[in-house]
Amino acid sequence: IAGITQAPTSQILAAGRRMTLRCTQDMRHNAMYWYRQDLGLGLRLIHYSNTAGTTGKGEVPDGYSVSRANTDDFPLTLASAVPSQTSVYFCASSYTSGSDEQFFGPGTRLTVL
């Protein structure tokens, strides 16, 4: 059982380019989340999905989009990357969207130049 996987592990991207970060879970969790973590700012929620077919905006959604076509996958897309999107991105999932504990993927380290 892999849990949650993310790809790529790291990426250097030119500003203005489009990038999709992949996230897949095999725990049949209903809810999934995308966070970014920056030094001194902690984890900030970008987007979430309570169940397949639905998505919602988190604390810092601008410049990002998500889709949830099925239970397992929750890709995050940067339509036109900017340097301020340099960060570590974590995908997480939980059984329900309430106050259940969340399980995290290993993260993607993204640098936008």
Place this chain on the structure above:
Amino acid sequence: RKEVEQDPGPFNVPEGATVAFNCTYSNSASQSFFWYRQDCRKEPKLLMSVYSSGNEDGRFTAQLNRASQYISLLIRDSKLSDSATYLCVAPYGNNRLAFGKGNQVVVIP
């Protein structure tokens, strides 16, 4: 007031000593809380859940004080391997989890 607040530290702890730190939360309706551990450049991992009055798991004890709206984490007999950042987590509006910025613990030989 932020949903979850923690003193970032660092908390420098001699090996074998006890360290404790608190986390305050703003949502008085919160019922369950969590402590996560995060190692440098790694993902957060669940350390323990905190329900009602508290929880204990080996050398780790978590307490909940509803009246003052804080939870605490105590680590006894600190090991070098306990060096990490400990994130406090509490539910907030719309059934989301709010993560604190973490308490950095450095265990010194």
